[in-house]
Amino acid sequence: MELEKVLRPAELIMAPYPAKVITLATGKKMIVRQAEPDDVPAILKAVKPTIKIERDYYDIVGARVYAELLGWLRHRVRNEYCLIGQVDGILVGLVNGRMLSKRIGISLHTLAIDRGLRVGAHLFAAKMEHHIEYLEQHEVWITAESPIGFRRWMIEYELIKQPNIQHELGGADSFKLTRELYFKHKPRLVSGTRPAPPEMLAHAKKEIIIADEKTISEQICGAKGAWRQ
Amino acid sequence: MGKKMPDAYKCKQCGRVTYPKRVRCLNCKSTEFDAMPFSEYGNVVTFTQSYQLPWGIDEPYLTLGVIKFDNGVKTMGRISPPEISTGAKVKASWEKMRVIDGEDVYGWMFSPVNNG
Amino acid sequence: MRDVAIIGAGMTDFGRLADDDLIDMMASASLRAMKDANLGDTPIDAVYAANMGAGILNRQTGIASALVDTLSLLPAPADTIENGPASGASAVKAGVLAVASGYYDFVLVVGGEKMRNVTGWRATDFVATLTHPYAEYIYGVTLPSMAGMFTRLYMEKYGITEEHLAMVAIKNQENGLLNPYAHIHMKIDMEGILHSPDAIVNNSYVAKPLRLFDCCPVTDGAAAVILCPADMAKKYRKNFVRIAGFGQATDTHTFAERDNPTDLKAVTLACDKAYKMAGITAKDIQLAELHDAFTILEIAESEHAGLFKKGEGAKALEAGITKINGSLPINPSGGLKSRGHPVGATGVAQIAEMTWQIRGDAGPRQVKKHDIGLTVNFGGFGNNVVAFVLRK
Numbered sequence: 001m002e003l004e005k006v007l008r009p010a011e012l013i014m015a016p017y018p019a020k021v022i023t024l025a026t027g028k029k030m031i032v033r034q035a036e037p038d039d040v041p042a043i044l045k046a047v048k049p050t051i052k053i054e055r056d057y058y059d060i061v062g063a064r065v066y067a068e069l070l071g072w073l074r075h076r077v078r079n080e081y082c083l084i085g086q087v088d089g090i091l092v093g094l095v096n097g098r099m100l101s102k103r104i105g106i107s108l109h110t111l112a113i114d115r116g117l118r119v120g121a122h123l124f125a126a127k128m129e130h131h132i133e134y135l136e137q138h139e140v141w142i143t144a145e146s147p148i149g150f151r152r153w154m155i156e157y158e159l160i161k162q163p164n165i166q167h168e169l170g171g172a173d174s175f176k177l178t179r180e181l182y183f184k185h186k187p188r189l190v191s192g193t194r195p196a197p198p199e200m201l202a203h204a205k206k207e208i209i210i211a212d213e214k215t216i217s218e219q220i221c222g223a224k225g226a227w228r229q
Numbered sequence: 230m231g232k233k234m235p236d237a238y239k240c241k242q243c244g245r246v247t248y249p250k251r252v253r254c255l256n257c258k259s260t261e262f263d264a265m266p267f268s269e270y271g272n273v274v275t276f277t278q279s280y281q282l283p284w285g286i287d288e289p290y291l292t293l294g295v296i297k298f299d300n301g302v303k304t305m306g307r308i309s310p311p312e313i314s315t316g317a318k319v320k321a322s323w324e325k326m327r328v329i330d331g332e333d334v335y336g337w338m339f340s341p342v343n344n345g
Numbered sequence: 346m347r348d349v350a351i352i353g354a355g356m357t358d359f360g361r362l363a364d365d366d367l368i369d370m371m372a373s374a375s376l377r378a379m380k381d382a383n384l385g386d387t388p389i390d391a392v393y394a395a396n397m398g399a400g401i402l403n404r405q406t407g408i409a410s411a412l413v414d415t416l417s418l419l420p421a422p423a424d425t426i427e428n429g430p431a432s433g434a435s436a437v438k439a440g441v442l443a444v445a446s447g448y449y450d451f452v453l454v455v456g457g458e459k460m461r462n463v464t465g466w467r468a469t470d471f472v473a474t475l476t477h478p479y480a481e482y483i484y485g486v487t488l489p490s491m492a493g494m495f496t497r498l499y500m501e502k503y504g505i506t507e508e509h510l511a512m513v514a515i516k517n518q519e520n521g522l523l524n525p526y527a528h529i530h531m532k533i534d535m536e537g538i539l540h541s542p543d544a545i546v547n548n549s550y551v552a553k554p555l556r557l558f559d560c561c562p563v564t565d566g567a568a569a570v571i572l573c574p575a576d577m578a579k580k581y582r583k584n585f586v587r588i589a590g591f592g593q594a595t596d597t598h599t600f601a602e603r604d605n606p607t608d609l610k611a612v613t614l615a616c617d618k619a620y621k622m623a624g625i626t627a628k629d630i631q632l633a634e635l636h637d638a639f640t641i642l643e644i645a646e647s648e649h650a651g652l653f654k655k656g657e658g659a660k661a662l663e664a665g666i667t668k669i670n671g672s673l674p675i676n677p678s679g680g681l682k683s684r685g686h687p688v689g690a691t692g693v694a695q696i697a698e699m700t701w702q703i704r705g706d707a708g709p710r711q712v713k714k715h716d717i718g719l720t721v722n723f724g725g726f727g728n729n730v731v732a733f734v735l736r737k
Contacts, residue, residue: 023541025548025558027534055363116531118547125546148464155289191543224358226365226373226567230479247602249480255597275606277493278553279485283470286485293490295601303601305481315501326483334483 009078020192093119105131143167236264268299306337350578353382353571354697359685371457374567382571392423395436395456396689431724433692434731457567458687492639493552513640521683523710528685564685568694592618611730612649623734627651634695636723692722
């Protein structure tokens with residue numbers, strides 16, 4: 001028998017995520033689109049530097065996202081998707097998740113590279129939009145590594161605690177978002193316009209521009225200090 | 230503040246009403262006050278829907294406002310519906326607000342009066 | 346009573362200074378100011394340290410005592426000054442009184458706050474401790490929610506719109522881009538923060554009608570100035586700056602108790618006293634650093650300080666008068682909105698900025714007319730305000 005076939009998972013049919021465009025606070029436009037497996041090597045270049053950044057749990061999120069995306073690329077993770085945010089082609093953030101079953105979605109991670117622009121909030125909302133509106137699921141199970149980001153979602157979406165149901169990321173009990181909660185909070189939390197302008201989308205699809213490692217580190221950590229000359 | 234509804238205070242000398250209690254009247258500096266019950270109704274002076282709440286509160290948002298009671302006392306409190314308007318007539322009740330350091334803490338809750 | 350001069354000013358970066366503790370930041374700002382004052386071997390006679398939250402946020406008290414040790418300023422007299430968000434200006438006032446009285450010659454005033462080591466919720470809770478414990482605090486009231494209540498009334502009374510508030514935010518963030526010390530270096534625009542449907546997320550409501558970009562950030566940082574008698578100043582700095590006047594006033598503790606909640610009485614009283622001491626009127630002010638913890642406050646304070654008539658502050662904003670190249674620039678530093686608001690440091694940072702502006706040393710953010718300036722430091726929610734007039 002073919003060994004590769006044994007290790008490759010059977011996949012559910014997943015509806016695609018239609019790209020949208022979001023105006024950020026700076027006035028710049030962010031394209032939110034579904035990443036193709038071909039995009040993964042470029043995305044990994046942006047994720048890799050975060051693995052060394054201890055601040056705000058970037059290291060564990062980065063390491064896990066790296067593994068999840070690589071796993072998706074190499075056909076070892078079932079039913080995964082990845083949505084990315086690009087401004088002028090530059091990758092500013094990504095979210096990923098997967099379908100546990102037809103009904104239940106698993107939210108994996110949210111990684112924002114550009115800070116202060118609510119990129120994380122926009123992309124997390126896009127993720128929930130995908131699970132509920134396009135993958136047509138009934139609930140999404142959520143956990144987080146960073147307590148701060150998580151508490152915000154917990155309060156903003158009024159997530160329901162699921163005691164004794166461990167999220168596949170391990171760690172704490174999971175929280176869930178239901179269809180009802182999603183639609184209740186959608187007007188306030190989910191943004192963007194469709195369709196994404198075709199030229200902007202084509203430009204984003206053509207190339208994912210990744211800033212260099214030093215820039216990414218500085219964007220995440222800032223370069224300030226009391227003794228800076 | 231405990232379960233018992235508090236009093237407002239009326240200056241014995243000049244009649245100025247105040248809450249919370251002050252040591253000296255803001256108008257005439259007298260130190261003598263009569264306890265005065267709050268009235269049942271009041272009007273909204275101003276309000277806000279507060280979405281970023283301090284540590285210790287888990288609600289997604291609270292509507293807070295300043296209410297002027299019919300007998301002239303003004304105080305801050307929570308307003309029960311998310312939407313209200315300035316000038317709206319409200320009914321006051323003394324209710325549990327939250328738990329601080331393990332103790333139940335009470336305060337003013339205001340609800341709109343239907344024909345207000 | 347002697348005239349008082351500012352011969353040195355210094356500040357740290359404002360922002361998230363994760364690797365620096367409170368005393369470290371305040372020491373750095375102090376050394377910068379001392380260097381800027383060309384003090385050399387001249388000893389510091391007294392230290393006033395401004396800080397609001399170290400006891401709550403950093404589990405440390407006696408800040409001034411810790412500071413004189415680390416800076417090797419022993420055995421100088423040292424006091425910690427706390428006046429909420431006006432701690433900085435109160436400390437400057439204490440320093441001014443110390444020098445003016447004739448008891449002290451060279452005085453270091455430094456303000457600092459370390460707030461980003463705790464979550465935003467805890468920082469918000471800490472600032473809320475300045476409200477009345479059982480008439481306000483228990484409701485979960487926050488400074489932003491008080492400002493939200495104030496804004497609603499101010500909008501209803503004077504016709505101020507969300508657009509006016511956004512203009513203040515846009516202007517101050519633009520100014521902040523020119524300030525190397527500023528916390529926020531980010532250009533924002535009207536579409537992104539207000540007109541686009543995505544603005545509901547970009548600029549979500551914090552305390553309606555105030556939104557995210559109407560509120561200053563939570564910031565770490567420190568700022569310091571060196572004061573001395575004006576007649577000794579020339580030896581240290583030819584272009585020293587004079588403290589022409591100051592004023593302080595208080596108002597009711599609870600917001601509900603104010604007779605007229607849109608009347609920032611303490612701002613008007615404090616500024617009037619400062620103008621009187623300086624022998625000027627509001628018309629003589631050429632630039633101002635106001636306390637824009639919330640964008641509405643820049644507009645409201647500009648009116649209550651007499652810079653514009655009541656209800657005309659928004660018009661001045663629309664006409665570009667308060668822009669950095671306008672005829673009466675407000676917050677050329679970027680204000681609290683963009684420079685940031687380490688609570689204890691802000692009042693001192695305003696004085697430092699005004700010092701650089703009056704000297705003509707503010708670089709790309711230098712305003713054209715800079716002989717007489719006003720600073721307003723707004724403590725509590727307007728119940729304790731300290732104002733200064735600085736001049737050439």
